[in-house]
Amino acid sequence: MPRRSQRRPTYNLFRRRAEPDLICAVPNDFPVPAFLAGSAWTYAGSLAAASAGPPGFRAEIAEHGAETCGFHLFHQLPAGAAPAAPKRGVIARVS
Numbered sequence: 001m002p003r004r005s006q007r008r009p010t011y012n013l014f015r016r017r018a019e020p021d022l023i024c025a026v027p028n029d030f031p032v033p034a035f036l037a038g039s040a041w042t043y044a045g046s047l048a049a050a051s052a053g054p055p056g057f058r059a060e061i062a063e064h065g066a067e068t069c070g071f072h073l074f075h076q077l078p079a080g081a082a083p084a085a086p087k088r089g090v091i092a093r094v095s
Contacts, residue, residue, distance in 0.1 A: 011062065011072075013054075015044040023054065025062050025072045033071050 009027040014036050016022040026032055028046065035041075047053050055077035065072030 009063075009066070011047045013044040013047055014041045016041055021076045023057070023074055023076050025057065025066075025074070026070070027066045030066060030070050 009029060011025040012028050012032070014024040014026070014032075016024075017040060023044065024033075024036060024041065025047065026036070047057070053059065056074050057076075058074075062072040062074075
């Protein structure tokens with residue numbers, strides 16, 4: 001069975017005003033989710049998945065989130081912090 005190619009999209013990033021470390025990444029060719037409308041979130045720029053993202057951003061996890069939900073939420077880690085590798089079979093929760 002042939003492997004599916006990865007898309008490696010460019011993401012539009014949105015930052016939650018009340019929690020500035022909470023970021024929502026939306027592929028630029030996807031519609032922006034309704035929960036990002038209004039004053040709770042602000043546009044924070046764009047990111048090419050192949051480039052170095054903010055600490056805490058993992059392109060392969062963002063791609064999976066985009067495929068299943070249309071977006072990817074993550075916490076931006078302090079500069080210099082490396083994200084922990086995800087454990088197989090464990091789904092991370094954002095609360």
